[in-house]
Amino acid sequence: MRLLPVLLLATALTLVADEHAAPASKAKAKPQPQEHAASATPDAHGAVPAADGPDSPSAALAELAAGNGRFVAGKRVRTLDTAHDAAMRAALVGGQAPFAVVITCSDSRVADALLFDQEAGRLFTIREAGNAPDLQGIASAEYAAEHLGSKLIVVMGHTSCGAVKAIREANGKPLPGNLWALQAGMSGLLESTPHDPNEDTKAHLARLEEANAKRQAQAILDRSTLLHELVASEKIWIVPALYNLASGKVQFFKPVSLAAAAPAHH
Numbered sequence: 732m733r734l735l736p737v738l739l740l741a742t743a744l745t746l747v748a749d750e751h752a753a754p755a756s757k758a759k760a761k762p763q764p765q766e767h768a769a770s771a772t773p774d775a776h777g778a779v780p781a782a783d784g785p786d787s788p789s790a791a792l793a794e795l796a797a798g799n800g801r802f803v804a805g806k807r808v809r810t811l812d813t814a815h816d817a818a819m820r821a822a823l824v825g826g827q828a829p830f831a832v833v834i835t836c837s838d839s840r841v842a843d844a845l846l847f848d849q850e851a852g853r854l855f856t857i858r859e860a861g862n863a864p865d866l867q868g869i870a871s872a873e874y875a876a877e878h879l880g881s882k883l884i885v886v887m888g889h890t891s892c893g894a895v896k897a898i899r900e901a902n903g904k905p906l907p908g909n910l911w912a913l914q915a916g917m918s919g920l921l922e923s924t925p926h927d928p929n930e931d932t933k934a935h936l937a938r939l940e941e942a943n944a945k946r947q948a949q950a951i952l953d954r955s956t957l958l959h960e961l962v963a964s965e966k967i968w969i970v971p972a973l974y975n976l977a978s979g980k981v982q983f984f985k986p987v988s989l990a991a992a993a994p995a996h997h
């Protein structure tokens with residue numbers, strides 16, 4: 732792991748030298764690497780503590796919000812440095828400790844690493860159309876939370892989601908091929924968020940996209956005993972979110988609560 736401090740230090744120096752670099756307040760998001768370098772030892776699962784990874788759910792959420800703010804402003808920092816890609820790869824060979832899990836849609840316009848401005852090793856991403864994870868998706872989130880130490884699970888929908896649109900248009904009729912599985916994963920959405928005669932299609936779709944992110948976040952908690960326990964002990968938060976394709980901004984909602992959750996079953 733000796734390369735990681737070198738990488739971060741070199742990155743910091745590059746930023747200082749770059750006339751387009753973010754102001755000091757932004758650059759401060761990258762603490763000095765020496766602080767954490769000594770603890771970078773792989774555990775049994777190959778997890779390596781991130782050199783400057785957030786160490787609590789609230790800090791993880793703040794880091795994603797800050798990264799999204801940089802993206803919206805056109806001032807990405809962490810994902811701009813290509814000169815140290817080889818060093819970054821080398822530093823991560825020994826293991827990973829992604830601070831956040833991102834469950835989002837497969838839509839090609841939702842580039843999670845860029846829109847949160849996080850380089851390799853920082854986000855554990857699960858993508859399925861409609862950000863509706865099946866059991867394997869939930870198992871992937873469990874793995875990251877239990878074995879890799881992730882502090883936050885963001886379930887992120889987005890505007891103009893084709894999956895949500897397809898579900899709405901099908902209106903309960905089976906979609907072709909294996910798309911029935913997508914419908915099953917989002918079952919109950921239309922019933923939970925019925926069309927209001929006073930709204931147009933666009934407005935209804937926007938409400939469905941938000942409702943779907945919130946429902947999927949709650950469903951993950953309901954379907955996972957392991958995540959239920961981690962949320963109960965406040966080791967992890969599960970936060971619904973919505974990405975706006977036009978502005979690039981991510982809106983975060985309140986973390987899902989155990990009070991609203993059904994008891995988890997295996």
Ligand SMILES: [Zn+2]
Nearest residue numbers: 836838892893
């Ligand atoms: Zn989508």
